[in-house]
Amino acid sequence: MLDPNPRVSPFDVNMAVDAGFQHIIPYTNVGMDEVLGLTQDAIFSRGPTGVKATGLFIGGRDPWLALDMVAEARKSMVPPFEMAVFADPSGGFTTAAGLVAVVAEQMQEAGLKGGLDGTKVAIFGGTGPVGLVSAVLAADAGAEVVVVSHRSAEAAAKHTAVLKERYGIDTIPGDGSSESSRAKILKDVHAVMSTAKAGIQILSNKELCAAPELLVAADVNAVPPLGLEGVGVSDRGKILEGTVRGARGVGALAVGDVKYRTQNRLFQDMLAGDGTLDLEFRAAMKRAMELLG
Numbered sequence: 001m002l003d004p005n006p007r008v009s010p011f012d013v014n015m016a017v018d019a020g021f022q023h024i025i026p027y028t029n030v031g032m033d034e035v036l037g038l039t040q041d042a043i044f045s046r047g048p049t050g051v052k053a054t055g056l057f058i059g060g061r062d063p064w065l066a067l068d069m070v071a072e073a074r075k076s077m078v079p080p081f082e083m084a085v086f087a088d089p090s091g092g093f094t095t096a097a098g099l100v101a102v103v104a105e106q107m108q109e110a111g112l113k114g115g116l117d118g119t120k121v122a123i124f125g126g127t128g129p130v131g132l133v134s135a136v137l138a139a140d141a142g143a144e145v146v147v148v149s150h151r152s153a154e155a156a157a158k159h160t161a162v163l164k165e166r167y168g169i170d171t172i173p174g175d176g177s178s179e180s181s182r183a184k185i186l187k188d189v190h191a192v193m194s195t196a197k198a199g200i201q202i203l204s205n206k207e208l209c210a211a212p213e214l215l216v217a218a219d220v221n222a223v224p225p226l227g228l229e230g231v232g233v234s235d236r237g238k239i240l241e242g243t244v245r246g247a248r249g250v251g252a253l254a255v256g257d258v259k260y261r262t263q264n265r266l267f268q269d270m271l272a273g274d275g276t277l278d279l280e281f282r283a284a285m286k287r288a289m290e291l292l293g
Ligand SMILES: NC(=O)c1ccc[n+]([C@@H]2O[C@H](COP(=O)([O-])OP(=O)(O)OC[C@H]3O[C@@H](n4cnc5c(N)ncnc54)[C@H](OP(=O)(O)O)[C@@H]3O)[C@@H](O)[C@H]2O)c1
Pocket: 090, 091, 092, 095, 125, 126, 127, 128, 129, 130, 131, 148, 149, 150, 151, 155, 156, 195, 196, 197, 198, 199, 200, 202, 220, 221, 222, 252, 253, 255, 256, 257, 259
């Protein structure tokens, strides 16, 4: 496990063990300049067959750095000395996949057969790792996406520019700094995703009830106070009373269940593969959708 930060997450260590990895070796404070050397030392020590039973997990906080490290690791391999690489910084890739998959499921439950396709989605707390990756995945699914910062639209725009540069995706920067600016965002969105820092209420029940088009309200924060007032931590489709169109609530534990199973599956994919797999958030999304059937 390579991590640019001082610690690898015990969550990821446990997940890897439970998926079947027998030895977990953490390398911390890893810089980009060290990825090549660490990768090559890992692959060349085990032979072309043995290397398939070795995998590289990349953690940290920064999704873009993690993806760059995946690319660097892959570039450093010399076929047939190849091993699977899986990135899930801050759990953000599997959490975003779980979130977007369950929201798409709930859109279908609400009668939209195309899931998120053709809908408009606002992601509050959208500038963090979970929010930004959710923005890409929701856009992949055909949604028009507003990335909201509680500071200002300008703060959000710095991040939407990165999404444009990296993925060619047009997302809309949103200003979540006041009740009136949030009301402007909420006036035409079909889904709200709350991916802000844990333990902060992002939208009140009154704000949710005033959103005229709202069909799904999903929160990933399990730490009270929850992100969306009135959406319970275990809700998965429970109707949010008082909302104009009977919006369906999705809570953090419902997302967490899919996230957990997705991450477990991706670790198993690493072990089962031929060493050429690069597993990042789009692979996580594919697995999450499969898990939901
Ligand atoms: N359910 C699960 O399975 C699961 C798994 C992993 C993580 N999580 C949860 O996912 C959420 C997102 O994780 P993350 O690592 O992406 O979060 P993060 O980086 O800690 O925060 C995300 C964003 O929250 C916004 N924010 C910070 N302070 C705020 C405030 N006072 N009011 C409103 N917004 C504020 C910030 O954006 P701006 O300053 O631009 O507004 C920040 O970029 C967390 O709640 C985490 O606990 C859930």
